[in-house]
Amino acid sequence: MTLVLSEKMDAFLSELDVPSNDIQSNVIERVKGMDFPTTRDEYWKYTRVGKISNTKFTNTSTTSADIDVQSHLISDNYIIIENGKIRSDISQINNDFEVNYTSATAVNHLVNLNDNDVFTALNAGLFDQAITIKIAANQTIEKPLQLVFLSTGERVMANNRILIDSGKSSAAALVVSTISQGANSCFNNTITEVNVAENAHLTIHKIQNESASNLSISTEQVKQAKNSTFKINTFTLTGLLIRNNINIAVAGENCETYMNGAIVSSGKQHVDNHTYVDHQVPNCYSNENYKYVMDDHSNGVFNGRVIVQKDAQVINAYQNNGNILLSDNASINSKPELEIYADDVKCSHGSTTGQLDESALFYLQTRGISLANAKKLLVSAFIGEVIRSTENEAVTQLIERLLQTEYGWDFS
Amino acid sequence: MSKVLLDIKNLHAEIEDEGKAILKGLNLTVKAGEIHAVMGPNGAGKSTLASVVAGKDGYEVTDGSVNMDGIDLLDLDPDERAKEGLFLAFQYPIEIPGVSNINFLRTAINEIRDYRKDEPMSAKEFMALVREKSKLVELDSKLASRSVNEGFSGGEKKRNEIFQMAMLDPKVAFLDETDSGLDIDALRVVAAGVNKLKSENNAVIIITHYQRLLDYIIPDFVHVLADGKIVKTGDKSLALELEEKGYDWLTEEKTV
Numbered sequence: 001m002t003l004v005l006s007e008k009m010d011a012f013l014s015e016l017d018v019p020s021n022d023i024q025s026n027v028i029e030r031v032k033g034m035d036f037p038t039t040r041d042e043y044w045k046y047t048r049v050g051k052i053s054n055t056k057f058t059n060t061s062t063t064s065a066d067i068d069v070q071s072h073l074i075s076d077n078y079i080i081i082e083n084g085k086i087r088s089d090i091s092q093i094n095n096d097f098e099v100n101y102t103s104a105t106a107v108n109h110l111v112n113l114n115d116n117d118v119f120t121a122l123n124a125g126l127f128d129q130a131i132t133i134k135i136a137a138n139q140t141i142e143k144p145l146q147l148v149f150l151s152t153g154e155r156v157m158a159n160n161r162i163l164i165d166s167g168k169s170s171a172a173a174l175v176v177s178t179i180s181q182g183a184n185s186c187f188n189n190t191i192t193e194v195n196v197a198e199n200a201h202l203t204i205h206k207i208q209n210e211s212a213s214n215l216s217i218s219t220e221q222v223k224q225a226k227n228s229t230f231k232i233n234t235f236t237l238t239g240l241l242i243r244n245n246i247n248i249a250v251a252g253e254n255c256e257t258y259m260n261g262a263i264v265s266s267g268k269q270h271v272d273n274h275t276y277v278d279h280q281v282p283n284c285y286s287n288e289n290y291k292y293v294m295d296d297h298s299n300g301v302f303n304g305r306v307i308v309q310k311d312a313q314v315i316n317a318y319q320n321n322g323n324i325l326l327s328d329n330a331s332i333n334s335k336p337e338l339e340i341y342a343d344d345v346k347c348s349h350g351s352t353t354g355q356l357d358e359s360a361l362f363y364l365q366t367r368g369i370s371l372a373n374a375k376k377l378l379v380s381a382f383i384g385e386v387i388r389s390t391e392n393e394a395v396t397q398l399i400e401r402l403l404q405t406e407y408g409w410d411f412s
Numbered sequence: 413m414s415k416v417l418l419d420i421k422n423l424h425a426e427i428e429d430e431g432k433a434i435l436k437g438l439n440l441t442v443k444a445g446e447i448h449a450v451m452g453p454n455g456a457g458k459s460t461l462a463s464v465v466a467g468k469d470g471y472e473v474t475d476g477s478v479n480m481d482g483i484d485l486l487d488l489d490p491d492e493r494a495k496e497g498l499f500l501a502f503q504y505p506i507e508i509p510g511v512s513n514i515n516f517l518r519t520a521i522n523e524i525r526d527y528r529k530d531e532p533m534s535a536k537e538f539m540a541l542v543r544e545k546s547k548l549v550e551l552d553s554k555l556a557s558r559s560v561n562e563g564f565s566g567g568e569k570k571r572n573e574i575f576q577m578a579m580l581d582p583k584v585a586f587l588d589e590t591d592s593g594l595d596i597d598a599l600r601v602v603a604a605g606v607n608k609l610k611s612e613n614n615a616v617i618i619i620t621h622y623q624r625l626l627d628y629i630i631p632d633f634v635h636v637l638a639d640g641k642i643v644k645t646g647d648k649s650l651a652l653e654l655e656e657k658g659y660d661w662l663t664e665e666k667t668v
Contacts, residue, residue, distance in 0.1 A: 358469070363506040363560075366466050367520040367576060368494035368527075377519065381510025381559075 006035050008053060015058045016157060018125060024104045027125035034118045046301040046333045047272045051241050052215050057157035057187055059084060059126060064152045064181070072177050072209070074394040078146040083186070084158030085128055096141045097172070098134035107163070119217050123159045123191045130161040133174070137167035137197070144173040144205070144392070149190065151183035151214055160190040166200040173203040175395060178218075178239075180211035190218040196228040198252065203231040205395045209402055210239040212267060219245040226252025226281075233390055234261040234290075235399050236271050237406050243272045253283045261290035262386040262399070264407060265298035265330075272301035279306070282313045282342075291386050292323040293379050294330035304349065305337040312342050319349040324356060324382055326375070380409050415481075417615045418442040418465075418584045423476035424640075425464045434460040436640030437476070442584065445612045449626055449651060450619045452637035453659045458619045459503060461637065462586040466500040467493050480584055494520075495527040497583030501573035501590050508560040513572065514542065516560060517579050524580070545578035549605040567598035574605040585609075587618045591625035603628030623655040638663050 009032055018028045036053040037044040061083050067090060069080060077094050080087045086101055093099050107130050135141065149160055166172060178188055188210070196202050210216060216239055224230050236242050248257055263271050277286050292300045302321045323332045336349035356378050364374035380403075387403075390396050403409045418440070425435040434457045442448055452458050464471050465478055467490035478485045485493050508516070522532045533541070546556050549571040561569050570590055577585055587606070591599055606629050610616060618629060626634070626648060634650040635642045636659065644650065644662055 357506075357508075360506050360508050362468055362490060363502065363508070364511075364516060364520075365490035366494055366498075366500045366502075367516065367580065368491050368524040369516070369520050370491045370523065371489065373519060373523065374491075377511050377516060378508070381508065384510055 006032065008036065009034060011056060012053060015056045016126060017060050019104060019128065021103070021105050024125045027121060031118065031121045031125055034121060036118055043274070046299075047241075047243055047270065049241075052187055052217070055155060055185065055187070057155050059157050059159070061153045061156045063087065067150065067152075067181060069148050069150060069179065069181075072148060072179055072207075072398070073146060074175060074398050075144050075146040077143055078148060079131065080148045080150060081131075081158070081160060082150045082152060083156045084160055086131065093145070096143065097145045098136065099145070100132045101129040102132055103129055107161075117219075119189055120191060120219065123161060123189050126157070127159040127161040130163055132163040133165065135166040135170040135172045135200070135202070137170060139167065139170045139172070141170075141172040144175045144395075146175040146177065149176070149178045149188060151178075151180040151186035151188065151210060153182075153186065154184045155186065156183070157187045157189065160188065162190070162192040164192065164194045164202070166194075166196050166202040168197045169199040170197070171201040173205065173392065175205045175207065177207045177209065178216060179209050180214055183211045183214055185213045185215070186211070188214070188216040188218070190216070192218070192220045194220060194222040194230070196222065196224045196230045198225045199227040200225075201229045203392075204233070205390060205392065206232065206234045206244070207395075207399065207402070208234070208236040208239055208242055209406070212238055212240060214239045215241045217243045217245075220247065222246070222248040224248065224250045224252060224255045224257065227254045228252065229256040229258075231258040231260075233386075233395075234259075234263075234273065235387070236261070236263040236265070237402055239269065239271075241270045244274065246273075246275045247278075248276065249278045249280060250284050250286070251280050253281050255284045257284070257286040259286075259288040259290070260386050260389050262383045263290070263292040263294075263300060264383065264403065265292070265300065266295040266407070267298060268296070269298040270301075271298070272303075274301075274303045274305070276305040277307070277317065279308045279312045279315045279317065281309075282311065282315065284312070285316045286318070288319040289386060289389070290321045291383050292321075292332055293326065293383055294323065294332060295326040297327070297329045299330070300332040302332065302334045302351075303337065304335070306339070306347065308340045308342050308345050308347065310341040313344040315342065315345040315347070317345070317347040321349075321351045322382070323351075323353040324379065325353065326356070326379070376409050414444040414446075414612070416441055417444050417481050418617070419477075419479040420465070421477045421479075423461075423464070423478060424474045425460065425471050426474060428470050428472045433474075434471075434640055435464065438637070438641055440635065440642060442615045442617060444615060446615050446633065447610065447629060447631045448615070448617045449631040449634045450617060450637050451621065451634060451651065451654055453663075456637045457640045458637050459588055462500055462588045462619055465493075465586060466490055466498065491523070492527075494580070494582075495524050499577050499580055499582035499585040501570075501577060501585065501587040503589040503592060505561045505564075505569040505573055507562045507564075509562050511560050513556050513558060513560050517542075517576065521579065541579060546575055548578050548608055549574045550601050551575045566593035567595065570594055570598065570602055571605070574602055574609075578605065578609055583614050585614070585616050587616065589619055589621065591620055591622060599625065600628060623651040626651045636662055
């Protein structure tokens, strides 16, 4: 078989170091025959990846000595990953979670994962060490494990690979912070695989607070076994291009699935959330609520796909996407995709886009609140619903504090 | 002689998009310590008067002036007018889900204090004030911490307006049909609240259709607003006369 090599991909790969093992060099050989998606691909219709594909990233940066992530930490159990490299020297982990770092050669199913997606393949071919996290069966862990993905330097590509395995009847939460320290045009390419075992409860809080020039594509591949509950909350504050793919296969009965998102964008930010819930079996519940607040020239994309398979009866699936445009130049593309093949289901979706309520703004102004502060109050109220839904006071407080820092919004 | 707090001269205003004149040369002078009632038929411009003075978008002032205690209000944004001491109790108070009464009032009070170069109010001081003022209109303290007007009954919304007025302590307060939608008990409570807030240093302008409210809040002057102008001014007996005779005799008298 001959590969048609893509010049664009060649250029993209030219400054990237491939780990020296057969598995990953084979993956990269295959990547050379792949191309980046364009807006002609339905899955990428509203998101151009030119800012990624036209940049020559490196992945050989040295580690920084003066890292300060304290203001982002909400747990004393944390792992810091700088530019895709695990910084065990400044991480602090206890025994609540079983954490291991494994190289590509130890993760045997690696190359089978979603072969056709170029970013997944790039991640497979380039990641340094995967972080495997196990939550023991029957264990309830109070404090979350926090993963801090830190970008430093210029044009650095970080390939992060996480495997989460929550054991039978366990309950735990993870906080995944993506942040920057003096980073410019860095690219985070993150793949997270999650197995939620029977009767397990797992929550992931994603907090995206990268530098204004950073790019990020992250994918969660989740599989739920029966009687399990999985929640994922995504908070996007900053970053130039953010694409989040959440794919959840609900493979066992009596599962609950929650997806919440709060997105705040300004400048020329582009934030794209693609969610996909595959209800394969009967008697499950899923609920999704994404809210965007968009200012300046920023763009938003929401694509919420729900499939209810033929024999998956008695499914309740709810989806809501609410958007506020603060500027005439901001835009959102919102697309609910419901595919229902069973007949005894309750599915609903709602998508609303508008501006702040003029009469409410005037009411607040007549009480002596300036227009700018009145807007902040209304925006905080709009998005506060999602922020308070974390059920974790420390996470809520962190996000409120970050929004205060980034946008001057007051939630007190 | 007490000083003039609000001086409206020859006010002309129209609806911005339609160019339709609503106020056509309105004059009104209100001194400290006074209560004025503005009555008039539907569509006379009563609510427009309150909206224009408060600075609502959608109206264009084509002539005249509005002066409050020496400040030209028409040059100011709505929040700056409030900071100068103007208050408007809405005919239809707006529901704002997710914004708590308490939070927004504290924001308002501290912004007003900052404008006047005063120290911000401490949380303790603020809560004491909330307790004191919510009693004034018998507003359940639970309502004070709920979202602004969300799920409030008609009466609770109106009491909340007077509660906010009490918290903000304005120089000049417009009460726009505060009596509408109130049963007689709620009307008494709201009126008692306004009477307690009334002092030698402030003034209240009541916009109403009915004489009913004026049994509880006794006005010093009653004005009849018809076709964008004040066409008659009298004392509280004028309100009783209007109740009896309606407005027709006034508009007819004018045309004769």
